Amino acid sequence: MKNVQTEVLVIGGGATGSGVAWDAAARGFETILVERKDLAEGTTGRFHGLLHSGGRYAVKDRLAAEECIHENRILRRVASDAIEDTGGYFVTTPWDDPAFGDKFLEGCRACEIPVEEISPSQAFQDEPRINRGISRVFTVPDAAIDGWKLVWDCAKATTEHGGRVFTYHQVLGILRAGDVVRGAKVRNELSGEEFEIHADFTINATGAWAGKIADMAGCPGVQVLAGKGIMIAMNHRLVNTVINRCTMPADGDILVPIRTVSVIGTTDIRIKDPDEPDVTQDEVDRMLDDGEKLVPGFRKARALRVWAGVRPLFKDARAAETTDTRDVSRSHALLDHRDRDGVAGFLTITGGKLTTFRMMAEETVDMMCEQLGAQRACRTSADPLPSSKTGKFMWLGERLKEREATMHEDQLICECELIQRSSLERVMTQRSSTILDDIRRALRLGMGPCQGGFCMYRATGILHDVERMDSWAANRSLRDFLQERWKGVQPILYGDQLRQARLDDWIFQGVLDVEHLPTDQLDDHPASDRA
Numbered sequence: 001m002k003n004v005q006t007e008v009l010v011i012g013g014g015a016t017g018s019g020v021a022w023d024a025a026a027r028g029f030e031t032i033l034v035e036r037k038d039l040a041e042g043t044t045g046r047f048h049g050l051l052h053s054g055g056r057y058a059v060k061d062r063l064a065a066e067e068c069i070h071e072n073r074i075l076r077r078v079a080s081d082a083i084e085d086t087g088g089y090f091v092t093t094p095w096d097d098p099a100f101g102d103k104f105l106e107g108c109r110a111c112e113i114p115v116e117e118i119s120p121s122q123a124f125q126d127e128p129r130i131n132r133g134i135s136r137v138f139t140v141p142d143a144a145i146d147g148w149k150l151v152w153d154c155a156k157a158t159t160e161h162g163g164r165v166f167t168y169h170q171v172l173g174i175l176r177a178g179d180v181v182r183g184a185k186v187r188n189e190l191s192g193e194e195f196e197i198h199a200d201f202t203i204n205a206t207g208a209w210a211g212k213i214a215d216m217a218g219c220p221g222v223q224v225l226a227g228k229g230i231m232i233a234m235n236h237r238l239v240n241t242v243i244n245r246c247t248m249p250a251d252g253d254i255l256v257p258i259r260t261v262s263v264i265g266t267t268d269i270r271i272k273d274p275d276e277p278d279v280t281q282d283e284v285d286r287m288l289d290d291g292e293k294l295v296p297g298f299r300k301a302r303a304l305r306v307w308a309g310v311r312p313l314f315k316d317a318r319a320a321e322t323t324d325t326r327d328v329s330r331s332h333a334l335l336d337h338r339d340r341d342g343v344a345g346f347l348t349i350t351g352g353k354l355t356t357f358r359m360m361a362e363e364t365v366d367m368m369c370e371q372l373g374a375q376r377a378c379r380t381s382a383d384p385l386p387s388s389k390t391g392k393f394m395w396l397g398e399r400l401k402e403r404e405a406t407m408h409e410d411q412l413i414c415e416c417e418l419i420q421r422s423s424l425e426r427v428m429t430q431r432s433s434t435i436l437d438d439i440r441r442a443l444r445l446g447m448g449p450c451q452g453g454f455c456m457y458r459a460t461g462i463l464h465d466v467e468r469m470d471s472w473a474a475n476r477s478l479r480d481f482l483q484e485r486w487k488g489v490q491p492i493l494y495g496d497q498l499r500q501a502r503l504d505d506w507i508f509q510g511v512l513d514v515e516h517l518p519t520d521q522l523d524d525h526p527a528s529d530r531a
């Protein structure tokens with residue numbers, strides 16, 4: 001068994017863990033980040049896409065609101081490449097109490113969230129699709145944020161500072177020497193190899209799974225409730241501004257325009273197992289009804305896919321039993337296991353929001369520094385992430401502009417998301433992954449209206465070529481990808497998307513017969529030949 005040595009081991013490659021790794025590496029600690037799947041495959045890759053201004057919490061939870069606006073300002077500077085500055089509206093629909101708007105204004109002002117009431121007619125000019133029954137509109141600095149771009153950039157910053165990132169490495173156990181945590185035993189999920197990572201300090205940033213890792217370290221009772229939320233991506237940007245209902249936080253009250261789609265969400269239902277957040281028909285129906293209240297005609301618009309994410313909501317094990325996850329604090333929890341359990345060299349950070357990931361990481365690394373007796377200043381609020389050095393925000397027109405400049409030289413592989421062959425090959429080489437779903441997250445491959453119908457057989461051929469993988473592995477990758485996409489399409493099959501799914505089925509089953517493509521060398525030979 002090969003052993004690896006490091007100063008800091010961070011477990012969990014979502015926003016929180018990537019943020020902790022970025023922070024620790026930037027302070028000069030030798031750092032390793034491990035993630036059991038691909039980066040941002042947990043909640044971070046399944047969230048709503050909103051960089052909160054804090055407006056949502058201004059009435060209910062002022063501390064959360066203040067944290068959001070504080071981080072919103074910093075992230076616009078240090079993570080601009082992952083942010084589209086859409087701005088946000090809080091709107092009073094016919095179903096909301098107009099008097100709540102006064103409380104909202106007061107709350108925003110108390111938390112120093114820039115807020116302004118504008119006339120509905122002004123809002124209708126900018127957002128012609130929103131409900132004409134809206135009676136009050138407030139502007140706030142909400143924005144859209146791309147969780148994948150953000151996390152990959154944190155990983156890039158980590159490696160630029162000398163750190164290492166191990167994706168597809170699952171923690172199987174926590175190593176202890178007496179009362180001190182000394183790293184973890186991990187398994188490479190692709191090769192099956194198991195080895196130990198010896199670390200001076202270990203940070204558990206596994207979101208909804210944090211209780212399991214804490215248990216492995218011998219620190220029981222870390223209860224992280226799993227609050228499931230579903231979201232539906234609509235084919236178009238029905239709006240270009242984030243639209244929130246001006247009311248107490250509830251289900252289906254936010255519509256976020258992100259990249260080429262707009263996303264309605266979300267729900268909040270407590271579930272037992274964070275690995276199995278299913279989507280029910282009833283939830284889909286309720287979400288579409290809620291969308292209708294913000295944008296009349298929503299139900300007739302084309303829905304692309306639906307997915308669920310799981311909020312990590314920390315609950316003090318000693319508190320009374322809670323069944324409604326909206327009653328659990330949205331703030332984060334940093335657990336000092338030396339004080340709590342008498343176990344040194346180990347911290348857990350969980351809960352919070354993606355918007356506050358950087359601040360959560362800063363607090364965590366500050367506490368680690370204190371325990372290690374190594375005071376080093378945090379750099380992440382001052383030094384931008386590698387792709388954000390120009391300070392430019394993400395811009396929707398970027399790919400079209402690039403396409404127009406190279407139209408005659410570069411092949412277009414994904415028409416929906418305007419992905420050119422050169423970008424695809426570059427990412428496949430950089431990521432060095434044979435998993436098409438990993439390439440999807442990096443480029444939005446197959447995420448447009450056709451859901452991979454026209455680009456995936458092309459991309460599979462290119463992956464086969466670039467990765468020099470055998471045809472069985474390429475077939476497996478294609479099949480896994482299609483299976484994964486189907487999960488998100490199946491619960492919303494109606495209208496145009498049903499027609500699209502039928503066409504995709506003809507292409508992949510009717511023409512290519514993917515179900516019977518050989519995915520193993522043995523498949524090429526009939527059973528009788530093998531004897």
Ligand SMILES: Cc1cc2nc3c(=O)[nH]c(=O)nc-3n(C[C@H](O)[C@H](O)[C@H](O)COP(=O)(O)OP(=O)(O)OC[C@H]3O[C@@H](n4cnc5c(N)ncnc54)[C@H](O)[C@@H]3O)c2cc1C
Nearest residue numbers: 012014015016036042043044048050171207229311354355
């Ligand atoms: C429906 C929904 C909508 C949301 N919308 C927003 C929003 O719009 N704006 C906002 O600011 N916040 C939003 N949030 C909250 C936000 O998404 C989360 O707080 C945040 O993404 C959590 O990040 P994390 O890194 O802590 O957890 P995760 O992203 O879940 O990362 C934890 C990682 O740990 C890994 N892991 C688990 N066990 C192991 C192991 N044994 N070994 C190795 N790795 C392991 C998992 O695979 C996972 O990738 C939303 C949450 C939900 C559920």
